[in-house]
Amino acid sequence: MNVSPPQLRTVNVTRYVTPLREGGSLPAIAEADDGFLYVIKFRGAGQGVKALIAELIGGEIARKIGFKIPEIVFANLDTAFGRTEPDEEIQDLLKASVGLNLALHYLSGAITFDRSVTVVEPMLASKIVWMDCLLTNVDRTPRNTNMLTWHRELWLIDHGAALYFHHSWYNWEEQAKRPFVQVKDHVLLPYATELEAVDPELKAIITPEVIRGIVGLIPDEWIATEWQETPDEVRDIYARFLETRIASSHIFLNEAQHARAALI
Structure with a gap:
């Protein structure tokens, strides 16, 4: 396809x-x-x-x-x-x-998500937690949810703190297979009861072809300011990191399940 x-x-x-x-x-x-x-x-x-x-x-x-x-x-x-x-x-x-x-x-009039006011159903919560484990997104906590309610719908914003492997670039293979221990602080973890169910569904969506298409958007001029590798080499490492992480999703799923069990 x-x-x-x-x-x-x-x-x-x-x-x-x-x-x-x-x-x-x-x-x-x-x-x-x-x-x-x-x-x-x-x-x-x-x-x-x-x-x-x-x-x-x-x-x-x-x-x-x-x-x-x-x-x-x-x-x-x-x-x-x-x-x-x-x-x-x-x-x-x-x-x-x-x-x-x-x-x-800019979502004019949007309000910050409040889990005491807005109920997030388990399947949606599980998909968001799964994605944030994939991306190693440390910035979706009760203190800073990076979610908005706009026109009565939940919107996700601000993924700039994700993919922190790129701050220590050269051991990306090792980092791709690490559990995401910060999931214990995820604002939606208590409601993420369907992690095992969403895993195959999301893996079928985020295919290598999809990943390559997204990382292909990274402009050459951004890469030139940070890396000695060529733009294609840098984009390839981002893609391989995500592909490896998805292939090893059981690692971050187990960590999320254990962290959730500790909350109950």
Whole structure:
């Protein structure tokens, strides 16, 4: 079966609206030349392009599974942009982010997910936990759920802390087969009663062809700032990491099951 690779639009940032002072990355709400507002993740922020790559891969894998994800676009920042910004810290960030950045469509009026208010059924909770174990996403905890409720539906956001293997790049094979011990802090783990049932279903969706299509979106210019390998070599390592992790899913599933049992 042929799988069409995902396509991302590219927009040009026209107006910086307001910073979102969350953590050290300083994302911002900005307007683009298509007239829409976006949450922009800047390549010049603390974690650099690796956070953007994690956001891109994590978000598009989540979309492929069927979760609701704001549209992800490449956001081009011109050299002239931000020269009139009075905040020196923000101006420095914008200068360091000239070129392609990543942005998510801004969900105006969305509210932060609250598990005491919104009930997540077990199958959905299990799929989200499974995906976050695959991606080694440490950032979906009760303190910071990175989920929103918008128009009475659950939306997933902010996968920039996933794939942390790329911060110690050269032992990726070993890391691909490690259990995800941080799953014990996952906000949806108590409701993830169907992990064994969703495993074959999601493995059938996230095929090597799907993975290769998603990692193929990583721009050459991002790779050139961080790695000595060629862009194709870097994209191949990301793909092989995810393929190995899926093939070894029993490892992270066992860890999740044990962590869930400890909660009961």
